[in-house]
Amino acid sequence: MSSLLITDLHAQVETDQGPKDILKGVTLKIESGRTYAIMGPNGSGKSTLAYVIAGHPRYTVTSGSITLDGVDVLSMSVDERARAGLFLAMQYPVEVPGVSVANFLRTAVTAVRGEAPKLRLWIKEMKEAMAAIQMDPSFAERNLNEGFSGGEKKRLEILQLGLLRPKIAVLDETDSGLDVDALRVVSEGVNRFRDETGAGTLLITHYTRILRYIKPDVVHVFAEGRIVETGGPELAEILESEGYERFTTVKS
Amino acid sequence: MSLAVVVPPVDLAPRTRSYEPEAFIEPTARDEEWKFSAFNRLKHFFVPDPNAGVVRASGDGVQMRPITSIASSWIPTDMAAAVARANVREGGVLEIPAQAEIIEPIVVDLTTSSAQAYQHLEIVAGSFSSAVVVIRQTLTSEISGSTVITVGDHARLTVITIIEGEKSTALVLQLPVTLGRDAQFTGALAAIGGGAVRIQNSVTYAAPGGSAELLGVFLADTGQHIEQRIFVNHDQPHCKSNVMFKGALLNAEARSVWIGDVLVRKEAIGTDTHQVNRNLLLSDGARADSVPNLELETGDIVKAGHASATGRFDDEQVFYLQSRGIPLDVARQLVVRGFFAEVLGRVGNVEWREELLSKISSRLGIESFGDSDE
Numbered sequence: 001m002s003s004l005l006i007t008d009l010h011a012q013v014e015t016d017q018g019p020k021d022i023l024k025g026v027t028l029k030i031e032s033g034r035t036y037a038i039m040g041p042n043g044s045g046k047s048t049l050a051y052v053i054a055g056h057p058r059y060t061v062t063s064g065s066i067t068l069d070g071v072d073v074l075s076m077s078v079d080e081r082a083r084a085g086l087f088l089a090m091q092y093p094v095e096v097p098g099v100s101v102a103n104f105l106r107t108a109v110t111a112v113r114g115e116a117p118k119l120r121l122w123i124k125e126m127k128e129a130m131a132a133i134q135m136d137p138s139f140a141e142r143n144l145n146e147g148f149s150g151g152e153k154k155r156l157e158i159l160q161l162g163l164l165r166p167k168i169a170v171l172d173e174t175d176s177g178l179d180v181d182a183l184r185v186v187s188e189g190v191n192r193f194r195d196e197t198g199a200g201t202l203l204i205t206h207y208t209r210i211l212r213y214i215k216p217d218v219v220h221v222f223a224e225g226r227i228v229e230t231g232g233p234e235l236a237e238i239l240e241s242e243g244y245e246r247f248t249t250v251k252s
Numbered sequence: 253m254s255l256a257v258v259v260p261p262v263d264l265a266p267r268t269r270s271y272e273p274e275a276f277i278e279p280t281a282r283d284e285e286w287k288f289s290a291f292n293r294l295k296h297f298f299v300p301d302p303n304a305g306v307v308r309a310s311g312d313g314v315q316m317r318p319i320t321s322i323a324s325s326w327i328p329t330d331m332a333a334a335v336a337r338a339n340v341r342e343g344g345v346l347e348i349p350a351q352a353e354i355i356e357p358i359v360v361d362l363t364t365s366s367a368q369a370y371q372h373l374e375i376v377a378g379s380f381s382s383a384v385v386v387i388r389q390t391l392t393s394e395i396s397g398s399t400v401i402t403v404g405d406h407a408r409l410t411v412i413t414i415i416e417g418e419k420s421t422a423l424v425l426q427l428p429v430t431l432g433r434d435a436q437f438t439g440a441l442a443a444i445g446g447g448a449v450r451i452q453n454s455v456t457y458a459a460p461g462g463s464a465e466l467l468g469v470f471l472a473d474t475g476q477h478i479e480q481r482i483f484v485n486h487d488q489p490h491c492k493s494n495v496m497f498k499g500a501l502l503n504a505e506a507r508s509v510w511i512g513d514v515l516v517r518k519e520a521i522g523t524d525t526h527q528v529n530r531n532l533l534l535s536d537g538a539r540a541d542s543v544p545n546l547e548l549e550t551g552d553i554v555k556a557g558h559a560s561a562t563g564r565f566d567d568e569q570v571f572y573l574q575s576r577g578i579p580l581d582v583a584r585q586l587v588v589r590g591f592f593a594e595v596l597g598r599v600g601n602v603e604w605r606e607e608l609l610s611k612i613s614s615r616l617g618i619e620s621f622g623d624s625d626e
């Protein structure tokens with residue numbers, strides 16, 4: 001059992017006009033075996049929250065805390081967090097020219113597992129992982145995310161999720177840019193990962209269509225840098241039909 | 253950080269050509285040609301050294317011959333080259349016979365035991381021949397001279413030049429390449445060692461239809477000054493040139509200079525030329541000068557372009573790799589290797605491409621961590 005505890009988190013980003021507050025007191029708990037959805041308007045700070053959890057150097061935490069099983073996450077480096085069991089599937093995965101998918105995956109798996117997988121087993125494991133998300137094996141030789149379509153990038157994020165098997169996974173708009181078939185393949189990948197590992201999962205999304213495949217236990221509404229409402233799966237349906245207006249207009 | 257100096261186009265062609273050192277005016281550190289150079293470490297090459305030795309070339313089919321017996325069409329274009337040419341006693345010659353299809357790369361080692369030595373190496377690829385030549389030079393002293401490459405009609409030649417060595421050394425090298433009709437040349441120049449290194453790599457076309465690809469990688473560390481000057485003289489119709497150089501500056505006070513001059517003459521209709529230089533600064537205080545120049549005397553061409561960029565690490569790339577558990581130093585090394593992979597991927601010979609990558613990796617201190625050993 002693992003739990004990620006975020007308490008009264010405030011974070012800002014450095015802009016040309018000086019520091020800008022984005023997260024304004026986020027309190028959130030993600031526990032093993034449970035699935036959470038965060039929905040909220042554009043620019044409300046959802047990706048920022050995801051990046052702050054992962055430790056992106058662009059954001060500065062000004063107050064509050066994040067702990068994983070009681071251990072301070074904020075004092076860990078980006079790679080330490082990943083090795084401690086945190087994973088972020090990014091809204092915009094980064095292209096890394098000249099680094100092959102195969103080399104990247106093996107390096108990441110070696111780092112997270114603490115030892116290099118045996119070569120023959122590894123090749124088999126990678127092939128299976130690619131087949132599971134219907135990614136052509138030729139992608140292994142391509143440069144990481146370079147020239148990948150939006151959907152291909154998202155599939156590769158989920159492939160990594162399956163190989164790295166984190167304790168807590170944050171999926172930032174993994175559903176965006178996916179056609180119906182890809183959405184199903186990716187959702188199945190997430191579900192398989194959840195079922196096999198019992199990890200805690202946080203889905204950031206704008207749409208309920210992914211939530212039909214991946215059932216959330218809890219739905220949070222995120223607006224203007226904090227969570228403004230929490231409910232069950234039915235809240236997602238209400239948000240999709242009614243929008244976020246009533247959450248954004250209450251605040252000045 | 254990035255210092256891309258834009259120089260207004262001048263006539264890019266060398267003004268003087270001569271075997272006689274006296275034909276040249278002794279350069280100063282303020283001359284356009286030398287102002288980016290490690291001038292004080294190189295200026296002694298303008299004065300003949302009576303005690304200088306000879307750089308010996310060895311390898312399959314390579315002969316050392318008295319310089320007077322070497323028929324070379326190339327004429328030095330600056331004083332250092334002329335001094336070297338006038339004082340070198342012997343030169344290495346590698347002739348690839350016409351029609352020969354040589355599969356195995358021919359490895360040529362350049363060595364000397366003298367504190368200062370002059371170099372002349374002549375590589376001639378006969379018409380319709382095909383070969384890969386690897387020139388290895390680990391600098392231990394002061395060297396000045398030339399490697400002259402002639403690619404015959406319809407010949408295909410790849411020359412991989414690997415320069416390594418101590419920081420106390422200096423090298424001034426002219427590397428002229430002449431292409432015959434429909435000849436294809438790929439040059440891969442890896443300057444990964446040495447102290448003050450100045451390489452002038454020029455391409456001329458003796459007939460229409462030639463195609464030259466000039467690839468380069470360089471690493472500069474503290475105390476190194478790596479200067480590369482490219483000059484492509486398009487004066488024949490329907491020729492191609494593609495230049496791609498990438499450099500990484502590892503530490504403060506590392507210095508690199510890249511000057512890429514492409515001149516497309518009036519008669520060079522149907523020219524297709526592109527050149528790019530990209531530099532990666534891995535440390536504050538490193539300096540990379542990058543000056544691409546393109547001079548078009550005709551608009552009747554296929555295409556012409558150039559680009560230059562000097563930047564720091566892409567933090568987003570490093571963050572992405574780190575977010576998958578990869579430690580910072582390994583992530584940075586992967587990004588640097590990836591940076592060079594774009595150039596090295598164009599080296600057709602797999603064995604030597606890997607060799608270059610592994611030499612670069614070891615300079616960067618990369619172990620085999622997670623390396624693709626499949």
Ligand SMILES: Nc1ncnc2c1ncn2[C@@H]1O[C@H](COP(=O)(O)OP(=O)(O)OP(=O)(O)O)[C@@H](O)[C@H]1O
Pocket residue numbers: 013014015020022040041042043044045046047048049058091
């Ligand atoms: N580097 C930055 N510089 C300036 N502003 C930034 C930066 N990063 C984020 N912001 C701003 O912070 C706010 C929150 O951005 P964030 O990407 O977290 O929103 P989001 O909720 O994920 O939006 P979306 O639903 O569109 O993905 C936005 O107003 C954004 O413009």
Ligand SMILES: [Mg+2]
Pocket residue numbers: 046047048091172173
């Ligand atoms: Mg977002």
